[in-house]
Amino acid sequence: MADQFDVTLEDGDLLVEVEMTTNLIIAASACDDRLSLEEIDRILGVARLGG
Secondary structure (H helix, E strand, O other): OOOOOOOOOOOHHHHHHHHHHHHHHHHHHHOOOOOOHHHHHHHHOOOOOOO
16 A cells, blocks of 8 residues: 655745745845845846836
8 A cells, every 4th residue: 555645745846936035035134225126136037027
């Protein structure tokens, strides 16, 4: 009989989100002021539309 608790708990998308959140937390804790939207976008690796 298979063990119902023997499962792989890995979600690639979740791991990416955790890494992005961690990067934001590290950057925010190293900053004396608030992070600008541009800094947040750079950390997350995204570009603003229309900008």
